[in-house]
Amino acid sequence: MDVPVLALIVVAGASVAVAVPCLLLAFLCRRSRSSLKPLIHQRCRSSPSRPALPVSAPDTSSSWSLYGADAGACLQKLSLADLAAATGGFSPDNIIGDGSFGFVYRAVLPSGAAVAVKRLSGDGAAGAGNREFRAELEVLGSLSHPNLARLLGYCAAGRDRILVYELLERGSLDAWLHGEADEDGEALPWPARLRVARGAAAALAFLHHGRRPPVLHRDVKSSNVLLGEGFEAKLADFGLARIVRGSPAKSHVSTQAAGTAGYVAPEIWAGVGATAKADVYSFGVLVIEIVTGHRPSWPVKTKNGEKEVDMVDWAREKIGAGQASEIMDRRMGIGGQGKEMDEAKGLLEIAWQCTDSGQKNRPTMEEAVEMMNRI
Structure with missing residues (x-):
């Protein structure tokens, strides 16, 4: 057999030997990811205490989650446009409370549900408002008790840090x-x-x-x-x-x-x-x-x-x-x-x-x- 032909056969065999394991590994990884997705979805779906909120498609360039896809998966991630519409453009007429870090607005969602929207001061990622945002997500995002105000969702877009709570009509x-x-x-x-x-x-x-x-x-x-x-x-x-x-x-x-x-x-x-x-x-x-x-x-x-x-x-x-x-x-x-x-x-x-x-x-x-x- 000619040397060039023999070399070609050797190269082809080596290529097949490398490709087959790679294809097998890719197939197994794909199956593993497919099997995990329904489990995450099912865990969030099993929490009846959290009412459904209108969720816009996430903007990956401006959205941020403290928990990523795991611990915060059951909190609804809202867009700034959704919350602006629900509060009448964050109208002063809808302010129901204020604090050292920002204002709380009464909001009505497209579903008709009333919620409280807490818009923290827009002083950027290093400011006190952002620290409060992270603290409330870290604590309330993982807790449930009849005597704790329920955190329903959040938004982080640009300089805005916003938290959405159940509305308690009798106030403070x-x-x-x-x-x-x-x-x-x-x-x-x-x-x-x-x-x-x-x-x-x-x-x-x-x-x-x-x-x-x-x-x-x-x-x-x-x-x-x-x-x-x-x-x-x-x-x-x-x-x-x-x-x-x-x-x-x-x-x-x-x-x-x-x-x-x-x-x-x-x-x-x-x-x-x-x-x-x-x-x-x-x-x-x-x-x-x-x-x-x-x-x-x-x-x-x-x-x-x-x-x-x-x-x-x-x-x-x-x-x-x-x-x-x-x-x-x-x-x-x-x-x-x-x-x-x-x-x-x-x-x-x-x-x-x-x-x-x-x-x-x-x-x-x-x-x-x-x-x-x-x-």
């Missing part, structure tokens, strides 16, 4: 306690206040003890407690929240002060890292606010002409002296002795323990819930 606890929500001028009744306190406690107990790793909220306050139709409490705004490792009572997530004046635990101002006990303190302040009707950030003038005092100090002194009935919000309609008076006093006793200046002396949220169940 802050608005109800301080005269902005009830158009009839009627105060929030005691049974509703007790239910709200129980709901907020259940949400924090779940964050601290009901999941691993635990979550610290770090901004518990009345404006971050939203109310459903039956006055069920929904803890919201997780822009300052942090996921911690290890024991929530001992793990320090940051030495940077975070929170809202009046609610912040004293050790935070002292530069001690936030722990679950700081959330417990804020919860105690929230309970005092619920029962007394006083804003924690406003000082209290005990008598005409007397010096103004800190609300928490004022309340703790009265509770410790057995004078809790003197500081209750008279608009609740609780008078004299009875079941409701005992409940209110019991709730203030729990708040007194939660707002102890020494974090080691405060109960955990699990213990606080147990005490509330005995009221």
